[in-house]
Amino acid sequence: MATKDSRSTEGGLTEFVSIEAFDRRDNLAALLFILPNLIVFTAFLFIPVVFAVYLSFSEWQVLTGELQFIGLDNYRSLVYPLPWENDWAVLSTPTVNLWWWAVSRTMIYTVGVVPVAIAGGLAVALVLDRQIRFKKAFRAAYFLPVMLSGAISAIIWGWILNLNGIANNVLAPIGLAHNWVGDPSTALGAIMLIAVWAGIGFNMIIFLAGLQNIPDELYEAARIDGTNGWQRFRHVTWPNLQNTYFFVIVLAIISSFQVFAIAYALTSGGPYYATTTIVVLIYQEAFQHDSMGLAAAMAMLLFVVIFVFSYYQYRARGNDEVTY
């Protein structure tokens, strides 16, 4: 039976109009269908976003529940710079602006985690796309960490990496035992390790989906042309994975900007603010220091950065042409 193919490519919304034999528009019915979502989104997304904008220009008194409009003060207090000495103790002084510090920690985390998790995910996907024995079991093994929340992973790894933990027992004979989580200069590295461990499986699955979509004929043609494995990867696999790795990179960067659970569950942002990422800082300002307005201003800045980044990526990706 001939059906109209209305499957849209990702992101693109193809307009198609179903031929209704009875009435042209389904406005009322559709409203009823989307009403529950509309109510929930309005109450818990749309109104809060508008409220968050207002909140970022005000101060919320926890005890009285009053909102005071204070203009740009929250934003102003975020811009004065941080002394860039790597002296951990300096950070504990109240004169230091933690915002830029948290931004820098988040950037280090992103730059460290994203490439490794993506390269690892791609490598594993390429291997598990082949005729390899126990393929299903291997895929399951690599995917298992994805099923866990960051908080649990962090606590399990915290135990592996602690002073008397398994990691140090393995590393002690070669003289590399170290207080990985307790030392400010390696704590962020520990967080990054956990993120990579959990991220590889996630990226693997998305890459596997992308690999499945590459027509076998292309490989066949490449073989007839007498290419070796590397050439096939370079000229067939890589160009055809364009959409997939674009998607993976954007997703990985956006979620890295928002890392919270791993950092908070492992070290609560410590030691000496070593793992205070942007969202950890926002959480602490809002719910531990009761600076709701300041936290809202930080969250707004994060939102703007993510929005600009996503929009730019979306626009920059005008050409979907695959070149061979």
Next chain:
Amino acid sequence: MVRSNYDYPGYERSGPVYWAKKLLLYAGVVFGALLMVAPFYWTVTTALSANPGAGVVTVIPETITFEHFIDLFTEQPVGRWFLNAFIFAGAVTLFNVTFDTLAGYAFAKLDFFAREKVFLLFIGTMMIPGMVTLIPVYIILAELGWVNTYRGLIAPLIASPFGIFLLRQYFLGLPDSLGEAARIDGCNKFQAFYHIYLPLAKPAVATLGIFAFMGAWNNFEWPLIIATDHELYTLPVALFLVQGQYTQNWGLVMATAAIMVVPIIVAFLSAQQYFIRGMTLSGMKG
């Protein structure tokens, strides 16, 4: 199963170089898989060993004991936390699946005013970082007196843009003619959805259900913010609390972790293809 891209005549399948490559490949894959799985294994063995103070890499713990689990259940309201986690994840899943299926269908099969714009608005909310809305939502709930209640825990999470996207994607792949035939046979719009399309969308609904459940089960930040009382903690927050209390008693901490991890592993292994298909269903057609 798709035939592998590498399974072709003319592809070298003999000789020392081939075998060396193959050996290296398998060694790498096995080593990586062990790194992925080992932490889970150690979690369980530590929870079961009597004296886990020193992190010895044992394959099998020397002494197997359930004392950490018993301690945990006698000293902490673990049953309560478990129940909370189930109520929270169950309610979130039920609402999510219902609401998102309805909306996903409307965006795929009904023709209405500003449909694509409304859809973009819904999907666009995925870009908002959680922390942006969490703070105002907390304040709103505080004003309503919903902090520390199940209502406050569940309400903000009962609809998700991702679910709408997933279901719309799936419904778009089903032919329009089915609905038209049903309409001609005298079904109204809801009946066409309920009797014709919904049964066909079972895989997508199951996938969304699993994702919603896992998401809520693993959610750390929202219960951490909204539940100030131990009675309302869900498991990840409880684990965080236990870890803070018993920094020296790793056996107890790992027993708590094991209680969280084992159901996830069981669920994953029993519904593996849904998890993996769900990840690929999200419309990433290259």
